[in-house]
Amino acid sequence: MTLKPKFVFDTSPTIILLEKCELSLQLLSFAKHHILVSPKRVMEEFSVGDRENPKPDAAVFKKVFAVRNAPLDKELLPFFNYDPSSGEIWVISYARQHPDFTCVIDEAFGRSVCNLFGIRVTGTIGIVKEMKKGKLLNSDDLKVIRDRIKESRFYLSRELLRQLDVICGS
Amino acid sequence: MSYLDDFGLSSPSRKWPLLALSLDDKCKQRDMDILHLQKVMRYFEYLRDTLELQYSNFKLGVVSYELEENLQTLEESGLVEREKGKYVLTREGEELAGKLEKAFDKKDLQKLVFAKQQLNDLTPDETMYFMYRLIPESQVHSTEFHRLEKKRDDLVRSLFLKGRINSNTAARWLDMSEKDFLDLVRDDA
Numbered sequence: 001m002t003l004k005p006k007f008v009f010d011t012s013p014t015i016i017l018l019e020k021c022e023l024s025l026q027l028l029s030f031a032k033h034h035i036l037v038s039p040k041r042v043m044e045e046f047s048v049g050d051r052e053n054p055k056p057d058a059a060v061f062k063k064v065f066a067v068r069n070a071p072l073d074k075e076l077l078p079f080f081n082y083d084p085s086s087g088e089i090w091v092i093s094y095a096r097q098h099p100d101f102t103c104v105i106d107e108a109f110g111r112s113v114c115n116l117f118g119i120r121v122t123g124t125i126g127i128v129k130e131m132k133k134g135k136l137l138n139s140d141d142l143k144v145i146r147d148r149i150k151e152s153r154f155y156l157s158r159e160l161l162r163q164l165d166v167i168c169g170s
Numbered sequence: 171m172s173y174l175d176d177f178g179l180s181s182p183s184r185k186w187p188l189l190a191l192s193l194d195d196k197c198k199q200r201d202m203d204i205l206h207l208q209k210v211m212r213y214f215e216y217l218r219d220t221l222e223l224q225y226s227n228f229k230l231g232v233v234s235y236e237l238e239e240n241l242q243t244l245e246e247s248g249l250v251e252r253e254k255g256k257y258v259l260t261r262e263g264e265e266l267a268g269k270l271e272k273a274f275d276k277k278d279l280q281k282l283v284f285a286k287q288q289l290n291d292l293t294p295d296e297t298m299y300f301m302y303r304l305i306p307e308s309q310v311h312s313t314e315f316h317r318l319e320k321k322r323d324d325l326v327r328s329l330f331l332k333g334r335i336n337s338n339t340a341a342r343w344l345d346m347s348e349k350d351f352l353d354l355v356r357d358d359a
Contacts, residue, residue, distance in 0.1 A: 078218075078219065078281070079217065079284065080336075081339060083338070085338060088336060107336050107337060108331075108333025109330075109334065109335055109336040110336060111333070116280060116283065116287075117280075153352045153353055153356055154356075155330075155331075157331075
């Protein structure tokens, strides 16, 4: 029996994939062969929305992600200036308690902390790549995803955007 | 007498800088100038939530004269030398640092690695601003903080882009929402 790959998501990848790229159906299919988890704090951040999207669909979020209320790993607090309010600290906490999970984090700082603790990490682009590999995205989907990610307010490094172009075949 | 006794290396003010100089920063460099050594030591203590060295809030922010004195002793002992104004380990210093690392607490080592990787390749202005914001009491006697505050948008944006702070901290340091901060970064990119 093959074990399902396990991912724990930070806020920006959930917003980009679910809201900006509108991939809820594809993510539901992806969730059949992968375990997708979100810490409660990430769901709270997702649910706040923003001016562009004041009412994010929390019901769809809960269908795609298993929301977990795991305890905070207090050893991580100094690395986050003793501030537990960001989603990343909860994502990394969860992965420290469940070492078979890969973190899905886009910001370089959170990825550095994962590397320090030897935790596997990927990001939005890595998940798009996995979904493409699983034939859940066609070339039209990939074109839309590339355009919307580039238009989104979230910052992805030039290297990540270059990888996105490679995956989306531009 | 052990190697620890020979050079007084059980003292944090000698052991920690020796170890810090043996670690790679983000650019795979090991050498450190005095400003970065000072700030890395204080950041390491911030991460440990300790104050084992004595620090003062001076013109350039938080500094430790105890550290400076002990660096001089390490230099006189032939464990550390200066190349182009930066501290590096001598061959004997490297050997001792290797022994120290094996006996060093693993969690502390992780914090020291993180402190060096966070700060050592930053510009002096980025490094000082990071520390002023991290430890606000170090702004008290500063001759630099107000100058740096005038360019805080650029400094904070650069610290974020280099992955030294997350968007949550960046937004807080700039007194704006996370969304507004991300718009600012995206518009520049």
